[in-house]
Amino acid sequence: MTESGDSDPQAVRALAEALGVAINPDHLAEVAQAWAMMAPHRALITAAPLGPQDEPAGVFRP
C-alpha cells in the first residue's frame, strides 16, 4: 500500500483553476497532499475488473 502520488502544488493549482475550484494559496500544500493521497485509490478503481452488470450503485439499496 502506498500513499504517494503527484503532490506538485502547482499542478494541483492548475487543475483547480481549470475546474473553477477556488483554493486559497495558503491552503494549496494541504490540498496537494490530499490529492496525492487519493492517487493509489484512483489507480485501484481504474484497474478494477468491472463488467456491464456492475451498474453505478447510486443511492444504495442493500
Add this chain to the structure above:
Amino acid sequence: MTTPLYTLGAAQIGEAVRAGQLSAVAVLEAVLARLEALGSLNAFRVTLAERGRREARAVDAIVARGDDPGPLAGAPYGVKDLYDIERLATAAGSKIGAEGPPAARDAVLIERLTAAGAVLFGVQVMDEYAYGFTTQNAHYGAARNPHDPARSAGGSSGGSAAAVAAGLGAFSLGSDTNGSIRVPASLCGVFGLKPTYGRLPRTGSFPFVFDLDHLGPFARNVEDLALVYDVLQGHDAGDAACAFRAREPVSTSLDAATALRVGVLDGWFADMAGAEALAATALAAQVLGAEERVTLGGAQAARSAAFLLTAASGGELHSANLATRPQDFDPATRGRLLAGQLLPASEVLRAQRVRRHFHAEALAAFADYDVLLAPATPCPAPRLDGGTIVIGGQGVAARPNLGLLTQPISAIGLPVISAPMRADGGLPIGVQIIAPPWREDLAFAAALALQRAGVTLANELAPC
C-alpha cells in the same frame, strides 16, 4: 458498598426506574458528577444538564402516577455533535455549523429515545464534519481514550464511544460513514452497531456522504445495544434512503440464538491487520467455532471506492463554504474536501460501480455463512501525539487509515457489530461481526455468544 449508579446499563436502569426502585434524577446526577470529574477526557462539546434534569423529572413523575415511561426509562445518554437538538445549533464538529441557526426540533432518533424514557444530557465531540478516524478537532480539541488519555478515542464518533467506556452515559448515538462507529468502539472497548444502510432514519442529522451515512448506537453490553436499537427502528419519510420495512426487534429474541455458520475474512482484512487485531479475531473465531477462511477479492478496491466517494461527496456538500470561508475549516478536513472537488466524474461513477461489484461478491459469500469476522481496526488506540500507525510494516497517517478494515463493509451497507476484545497489551480492540443485509439479528446472536463466553469487555468501565 453500593454500586455507583453511573456503572449501570440501560436495561438495568430502565427496569429499576419503571419498578420505582430507582430515580431517574438520581441516575442523571451520578452521571453528571462523573462528567464533572472526567471533563479532561473531552468527550462532550456541550452538556445539557437542564434538559436532562427536566426529562429525568418527567420520567420519575410518570412512574409516580403509575404509568410506564418506556423501556429506557431514566437511561442517560449523549449524542454525537451531528444530531439535531431543538434550540441548539448542529455544529457537526465545525465552527461554521456552531454559528448556524438552532435546530427547530430534535432528530427523529432522539424523539424515539425520548418517547422510550431515555434522558439526553450532552453533545459529544467528533472530527469536523465526521471526516477522520481519530477525533482530533482543531476547534474543540481531541476526545481522549479513557483507557489511556494519551491515546486516541478513534473517530469520528470518538466522544460517543469514550463517554460510554468511561461511564458517562449508559449508551450513546454515533454515525458511521466509513467506520466512524466501529473504529471508536474498537479503540474504546465498547459495543457499536452500524445497522444495514437504510434501516434507521437519518432525519435531523447532519450528512456527510448521503449514500454511505449510517446512524447507530454504542453500549457496554449486547442487551443494551439491542434494546436501544429496537427503540430506534422504524421508517421515517424524512430520509429518502430509509427503507419501508417493519420493525424487526432483536432484544426480545436474544436468547434464541441458533448455531451460526461463521467464516473469517482473510486477504485484505488479514494483510492489513496487526498482531493484536489478528489475535482478537482468532479468539472470536475460536469461540464461535469458525474454522474456514473467506476471501473477498474486491475488498481493497471497495475501500478505495469509499475513500474517493467520501472525498467527492463531502467536497461537493461543503463547496459553498469552502469557496467563501475556507479559513473557518479544520485544516485536517479542508485539504481533503477541496481535493475531493477535483476528482473527475468518470472516477466517481466508476467508484460506484466498484461498490456494486463488491456487493455481489460479498452477498455470494453469505450463501455459505451467517456471519463473517474481521478485525475492526488494524491496531489498538494509537497515541494522539504520534499521528501514524504501522500497516504491513509501513508507517501511514492514522487519521485517514484507521478505518481501512471498516470501509469496505460500510461501502456496501452491510450490518456490523463491533465487539470489544482485549489485546495482549491490555488495550481494547474490536472484532467486526458482519451479517447479510437486514440480518442484524445474526450479528447480535454472535455478539451475545462472545459476551457469554467471557471474552469481551462487556460491562467493564475503562480504568479512568
